[in-house]
Amino acid sequence: MTKPESAVHAYDVVISGAGLAGSAAAILLARRGVRVALLERRSDPEAYKVLCTHSITANAYPVLDELGLVPALEKAGAVRNEARWHTRWGWIEPRAAAAGPPLPYGYNIRRSTLDPLIRSRAAETPGVDLLLGHQVTGLVREAGRTVGVRASAPQGEREIRARLVVGADGKDSAVAKFADVPVRQHENTRFAYLAHFRNLPLPGGIAQTWFLEPDMAYAFPNDDGVTVMAVVPDKERLPAFRDDLEGSFLAFVRALPEAPPIDSAERITKIIGTIDHPLRSRKASAPGVALIGDAALTGDPLWGVGCGWALESARWLTEAVASTATGRGDLDKALATYARTHRRRLTAHQTLAADFAKARPFNPVERLMFSAAARDESLARHMHLFASRLIGPLRFLNPAAVAKAASVNLKHRRAATAPTR
Ligand SMILES: Cc1cc2nc3c(=O)[nH]c(=O)nc-3n(C[C@H](O)[C@H](O)[C@H](O)COP(=O)(O)OP(=O)(O)OC[C@H]3O[C@@H](n4cnc5c(N)ncnc54)[C@H](O)[C@@H]3O)c2cc1C
Incomplete structure (x- = not known):
């Protein structure tokens, strides 16, 4: 039979999943005085996500920095992720402007290096109990609210109570399923x-x-x-x-x-x-529950953005709930703030990605922006900021950028059709 750990909360927050999102959230919350149980179904501390190309976009850099991971990543040989993109108009090759700042970067780092590193940092953080071999198998609910989890553990079934349960358990999130959080799914017609x-x-x-x-x-x-x-x-x-x-x-x-x-x-x-990787979006909060990383939003792997958003969403959650998770203030209001930030920051990206996941050729706007970026350095840099998820679709397609792209292409066409002497 499942035994409650204690009638009072042993923890402020229980996190399901010690991957990128869960480990980052555990560190950031505990540093703000929150008592965290970090549950991971796998028992090997070196376990990692195998199915990933692990190019971590530049939007994640400030979170990696806040986590204190940058020196360890550099020491482990992480590669700053400069990139060039082939299109039918040639290569888009973003470079820093001659007198400008360097281009923002993230890292290419194998998950076999990154996952154990961030998980061990979480385990070392005072206030975090990393519980390996703990698989969340259900939620404890009272009066329509989640107040803890049930988990199968090496020593048997456990019930762990907390003010807040965080689902950081990936695209098939057990927490989201047990909390009945509805999911919006978009087909992905690529493998x-x-x-x-x-x-x-x-x-x-x-x-x-x-x-x-x-x-x-x-x-x-x-x-x-x-x-x-x-x-x-x-x-x-x-x-x-x-x-x-x-x-x-x-x-x-x-x-x-x-x-x-x-x-x-x-x-x-x-x-x-x-061969089947649909895009999924879920509301990022429910009473007593928050979802981060792939549990909240599973993007199309082709954009290589899930790790960055796993880290960023851990930070957004921490900023919203850290003070109320310890029992001061209105947790539901804080959760609503987090869900709003998540929606505001990621919905437009996901809408574009869901359309591109139909395995269609470029649409007219993409043709305009990609062709111009292959011909113009400043538009290549603009493209880099979007691909790095440092700007969203609205800023990427702002009227000035679209006008610049049109003018670059017009000049290119004129030059191509000008009579040669
Ligand atoms: C083919 C492919 C390529 C990709 N390439 C990139 C890329 O280049 N760049 C990029 O940024 N993203 C990429 N992604 C996406 C990226 O892998 C994910 O977005 C990222 O791993 C999400 O992190 P997460 O912490 O939310 O979830 P995960 O990394 O999935 O971690 C979830 C954790 O929860 C644990 N867990 C699950 N269920 C339970 C449970 N019931 N109880 C306890 N623990 C549980 C798991 O064991 C795991 O440790 C790719 C994805 C795919 C499929």
């Missing part, structure tokens, strides 16, 4: 496969992304000289692709413009992937 390689040099030593309309491909240099290669084709290609997975993967890479020399590289992992 993805990836593998890690050694001895796979890339032009300029930086990340490459190929927009092949509708297919996509990526090469990301990572820590320890490892390059992640990923292909994200239209699902129409899936049956033929799967008939010969390795052959199809290699053929896809060989056919890329400026293809990396895949045949002389050494593959050091299996080719793994996902």
Whole structure:
């Protein structure tokens, strides 16, 4: 039988999932005096998310910095993630302006390095109890409100009570399911496969992304000289692709413009992937519950933004609830503030991504912005800010940027059609 830990709250906050979002939230909350139980279903402290290309966008840098992880990441060999993107108009190659500040960056760092690092930092933080091998199997609810979790643990079933339960348990969030949080789902009509390689040099030593309309491909240099290669084709290609997975993967890479020399590289992992990865959005709060990371919003992996938003949402939650989670003030009001921030910051991104997940070619606005970014340095920088999720769709498509793109393309057309002497 499930035994309550104590009639009073043993913890202020219980977090389900010690991945990126959960570990970050545990650290940030505990530093503000909140007592946190951080539950992780896996018992190995070195466990990590295998299915990820782990390019962490620049919007996450301030959170990594606040967590104190930047020196450890640099020491572990994390690669600052400069990138160039292939389009049918040529390469978009964002560079810092001659007299301007450096471009903001995040890191390419394998999850086998990042996940254990952030989890161990959480475990070392005073006020955090990391409980490994604890799988959340239900919620404790009183008068329509969540007041704790039930978990299967090495010592049997446990009931752990807290003022707030945080679901940081990924795209199939158990907390969201048990709290009956409705989910909005959008089909993703692409599939993805990836593998890690050694001895796979890339032009300029930086990340490459190929927009092949509708297919996509990526090469990301990572820590320890490892390059992640990923292909994200239209699902129409899936049956033929799967008939010969390795052959199809290699053929896809060989056919890329400026293809990396895949045949002389050494593959050091299996080719793994996902053939069904819908986009999901959930309201980020319910009475006594908050959702962060993929539990709140699962994006399309092709944009490589989930890790950054896992970290950012942990910070938004902390800023909203830290003082009320300890019993002072109105927790529901704080949760509403968090849910509002989450919606305001991410809904427009997800709307665009859901449309692009239909595996369609670029629409007219994307054609305008991408073609101009391939021809103009300042628009390439603007594109970098959007891809890094430092600006949202509204600022990306602001009237001045759209007008500039139109003028760049007009000049390009005039130059191309001008008679040669
Ligand atoms: C193919 C692919 C490529 C990707 N590439 C990128 C990329 O390049 N860049 C990027 O930013 N994002 C990428 N993503 C997305 C990224 O992996 C996720 O957005 C990110 O891992 C979300 O972090 P999280 O902490 O919310 O969830 P997770 O990393 O999924 O962590 C959830 C944790 O909760 C635990 N858990 C689950 N259920 C329970 C339970 N019932 N009880 C207790 N614990 C539980 C899990 O064991 C896990 O430790 C990619 C995704 C895919 C599928």
